Amino acid sequence: GQNIDQPTEMTATEGAIVQINCTYQTSGFNGLFWYQQHAGEAPTFLSYNVLDGLEEKGRFSSFLSRSKGYSYLLLKELQMKDSASYLCAVRLKGGSSNTGKLIFGQGTTLQVKP
Amino acid sequence: DGGITQSPKYLFRKEGQNVTLSCEQNLNHDAMYWYRQDPGQGLRLIYYSQIVNDFQKGDIAEGYSVSREKKESFPLTVTSAQKNPTAFYLCASGINQPQHFGDGTRLSIL
Numbered sequence: 001g002q003n004i005d006q007p008t009e010m011t012a013t014e015g016a017i018v019q020i021n022c023t024y025q026t027s028g029f030n031g032l033f034w035y036q037q038h039a040g041e042a043p044t045f046l047s048y049n050v051l052d053g054l055e056e057k058g059r060f061s062s063f064l065s066r067s068k069g070y071s072y073l074l075l076k077e078l079q080m081k082d083s084a085s086y087l088c089a090v091r092l093k094g095g096s097s098n099t100g101k102l103i104f105g106q107g108t109t110l111q112v113k114p
Numbered sequence: 115d116g117g118i119t120q121s122p123k124y125l126f127r128k129e130g131q132n133v134t135l136s137c138e139q140n141l142n143h144d145a146m147y148w149y150r151q152d153p154g155q156g157l158r159l160i161y162y163s164q165i166v167n168d169f170q171k172g173d174i175a176e177g178y179s180v181s182r183e184k185k186e187s188f189p190l191t192v193t194s195a196q197k198n199p200t201a202f203y204l205c206a207s208g209i210n211q212p213q214h215f216g217d218g219t220r221l222s223i224l
Binding site for chain 2: 044087101
């Protein structure tokens with residue numbers, strides 16, 4: 001089966017750094033995505049990792065270890081507007097075909113406090 | 115601007131009624147996807163289509179149907195067989211690129 005785990009909720013302080021972890025067990029792997037979703041809105045793409053290592057994009061960074069089935073999203077210099085849900089998703093690869101199918105974790109709700 | 119357009123934004127279904135959610139994209143993507151999101155949950159795949167005139171069931175296809183007659187369009191019908199249709203429905207496109215989503219349709223029962 002496919003399984004993706006994230007913490008349900010996290011709280012952090014404005015200006016601080018927070019790390020949101022994601023572990024996965026999937027049959028086939030073709031990349032890991034992080035999305036941000038504000039309440040009542042659609043998810044928006046944040047970052048993508050397909051090789052091991054760190055990808056940095058402004059205040060957001062994402063790390064991947066394929067051998068450990070592990071990723072994290074790092075948010076620096078937290079702002080109040082970063083309060084949202086963060087979704088981890090794995091793109092599956094079945095044999096030689098790439099269907100583009102994504103399997104999502106349940107999301108981590110981050111609350112940023114003043 | 116290129117993007118994905120979903121309509122309507124809000125939809126209400128009566129008992130025994132089928133309703134159809136629209137999804138249109140002008141990104142020239144071959145692949146399109148429908149996801150369902152329940153409160154406090156991640157997204158679950160309903161149906162997907164990799165090419166025109168072809169589509170496959172996702173993880174929760176029961177009670178739903180789709181068609182893919184044009185590259186730009188991938189409508190989802192929620193049939194009366196879907197007993198718990200209240201959810202946020204999201205359409206996405208793109209197979210190798212990061213998937214981008216439409217703004218979603220929120221479906222409720224009257």
